[in-house]
Amino acid sequence: MTAGGRADRAVDAAGAALLTAQHAIGRAHRLVATAERAAATDEATWQAGPGGRAGTAGDTLTALAAATDQHRQALAALLARTAGGGLTDRPRLALTGALLALTDLPALRRAADHGTGLHPPAATAGYTPGAALDRHVRARDRRCLPGCRRPVPRGGHLDHHTPWPAGPTAAGNPVGYFTTDHRGKHQASGWRHHLAPDGTLTLTTLTGLTTATTPPPY
Incomplete structure (x- = not known):
């Protein structure tokens, strides 16, 4: 066979191989497109179902x-x-x-x-916190003011940060104190107590020393 004949056969073989490769690539593209459509359908079905709604819920x-x-x-x-x-x-x-x-x-x-959500207990109309509010404040604070840190006992005092009736008997106002420190709060003239919405209690002494206690995290 002449050199020209061999060259022609090589060109033909290369063309056939290229055509086979093109067919394989086309088939691969079709398989990928089918898989993508199936995946999109599965994802849309899941998102519209209970699992998707629960997974994207905000709370x-x-x-x-x-x-x-x-x-x-x-x-x-x-x-x-x-x-x-x-x-x-x-x-x-x-x-x-x-x-x-x-x-x-x-x-x-x-x-x-x-669909009501969870909230702190409702305020109590009178001076003494209701049972649910009492449990909430004691569970929130758990320990006394800075410098003491003893556990607030079951019979310990819940003091109105803003005195009642100017301050409500509501979750953001009572503070748990050990009994002796409750008395000290009222007898230590000039000491300042500040209660934050999350229950953090900041104490400032007459000399300006400031310390704070934050309820243990949940």
Whole structure:
């Protein structure tokens, strides 16, 4: 075979190989496009379903409301098997570490079903905090003012930061004190106490020394 013949055969073989490669590439493109359409369909279906709505929920209660009955029942069964452990031992939901609310499983279900959310207890009309508000403040503070840090006892005092009735008996006003330090607050003239919305208590002495105590994070 002449050199020209061999060259022609090489060109033909190269053309056939190129055509085969082009067919393979085209088939690969079609397979990828089919897979992408299937993935997009699966993603759209998931996003429109309970899983997607729960996954994109802005808070826990919205996620619970978006979940299916089967998912909620599974969660309730899990909590029941642990005697409600996560809600019995740590009954709170937190934002930025500050106590938002005390709750239990029935209350959490009601809040999810009615979309009411979780909030601190309602204010008490009189001077003495109601039982729910009393529990909330003691759970929030847990310890006394700076320099003491003893646990606020069950019978310890809840003092109105802004004296009642000018200050309400509401979650943002009472402060938990050990009994002797409650008396000291009123008898140490000139000492200043400042209560922040998250329960942080700042104490300033007559000499200008300032110290603060923040409720332990949740």
